[in-house]
Amino acid sequence: MDETTQTPGEGTNTAESVTSESPKKVLAVEDDLFLKELLAGKLSDDEFNVFYASNGDEALTIASTELPDVILLDILLPGMSGYEVLEKLKADENTKNIPVIILSNFGQPEDIEKGKALGAVDFLVKANNSLDAIVSRVREIATSPQA
């Protein structure tokens, strides 16, 4: 994907940004409002430009229009499951290169296997990770050089 051409117009304050580039875009797909709010707060504090989706359809729409740098994807969603969303993202030429981190409360080995097989770059269990850990993983992936 081409990061440099996607400069967002939303005027967030970029005072302490590590890079000189514009803030990275993160799409968080999460249906639990409270979790979403906590994630949002943390990610915004860390200078990310955050987009939200609370179901699969919304997620796919935002992903194809905004082309975020990273997608945080829950599995248990109303309607389409996170796995289906992942499949659709990977099937679409526009979105197939966006790195997807699964952030779920599923954490059985077979869940992780399935997520990785579908193309997720990482699989984080919500309850076992602090917000800091999640955010630093998002940053790591958003700034890593992509093909």
Next chain:
Amino acid sequence: MAEQNNEELERMKEDLEDIEMYLQEFSAFLPLSVCSVNPIGVVISVNSAFENVSGYSALDSTGKRVEDFFVETEEVKAFLGETRESKNFTESKQVTLLSKSYGKRTVDLTASRRSDREGDFIGFFVGINDITELTDLQNRLEDKVAEQTQDLLLRTEELERSRREIMLALSNVEEERNKTFSLVMNLSDGLVYTDVEGNIEMINPQAEALLRVNHKEVLGTAVFASSASDRFQKLSASLNKDRGLEREVIEFSEDLVAEVSTVSINNEKGELVGRVIVLHDISKDKALDNLKVEFISVAAHQMRTPLAAIKWAFEILLSSDDEKIAPELKRIVENGFESTNRILKIVNNFLDVDAAETVNSDYVFAPVNVQKVIEDVFSGVSIAAREKRVELLFENQDQVLPYVQADQERLGMIFQNLIENALKYTIKEGTITVKAEARPRDLLISVTDEGIGIPVQEQKNIFSKFFRAENAKKTETDGNGLGLHTTRRVVERHGGAIWFESVEGQGTTFYFTIPLYNK
């Protein structure tokens, strides 16, 4: 002429005298007692045998009435009367002689009629034959026969009695057999009885139903090589010819899981006479177990989302500036954060159980260096051990331990659980010793602590899900009763076994085996 006559007379007299002498000698010699009786029944002469038997001299005897020598006087008179009328000898008659010397003697009385030349009756010869001894002998013989007859009767009776007893015993045996038979036939467990060679001698209806076979097609066939049905084949495949007693859970089909055990039947001498294979249907237990696991899994998943939210909320509060939050509140928030982490740990434990329960969840078996695993676990718990002043020791019998065939992470979990438990239930100070010993087929590992031990009455439940011993609850309030349950599942999944020895107040040793890696 007269002279001639005289001479003749003289010669005749001499002849007569000769005859008389002859007769006297003869009669004296004759062993039979004989007396001569005149027509009116008076004894006129006796021989010496008569004197001897009767005890009366010839002088005493002569002139006595013959019947007076006997007890049965009338009978003797009648007998002589009969004799008188008959031409020949009469038959003998048994009477009792009153002997002067010997008392009463049983005698055979015979008599013959005497006649003169004209045929006129001139008296009797009476013979007496002492048959007392013969009679005695006969009586004794009869007594003996009677005695033996009695004996025989007794014995017959005895025989009859024992016959009845045997019949009774037989009917008891029969009854016992019937009881056993109906017990076997109506037992809710399936039973298959085989002889020493493993040929099926009996199969009850439950086993027929469970294995989907008919007794007609399996009786007499070898249990180790049966393919009477898919299920029977499954059973055959898992039976071990050599081992007497074993227990295994076999999943015959989706709706049949059975616990199969083999019991050796020995006679009084201890020789193997056959085996019983018991099939205990645990499908329902299994289904219930699955339901429980599913419930735990769902509940745990459901809980993790709000718990993650709470955790993150506390995290945000904690990381916010000190000015925004009063110090006394900060401590409360810290406690809240800690508690949430504890709940999460418990919930995660539930999910570990879930993973262990899942039969074919992704175990990756590979050669594993046990020593390395133990060292890792030791270093993980070293801080906690130091705080409790507990020493961790590893003693291996062999310099270099052979590799085991294991899932490294799960093997670590076994050690982690056992060593953490040992530490948790050592109140203060002590040693935890881990030993490993290579055996031909597996590695025997023991974890020994000097902790609170497991009360005897609670030992049987120690591997049960959610079970916690009373003294463990008092010592360590945290704990969900899943650790050892999970540990056992994992050990068994590796094909090993786990057991323990424990003395309350002195400590516990857990043993487990893990198969060696086979090149």
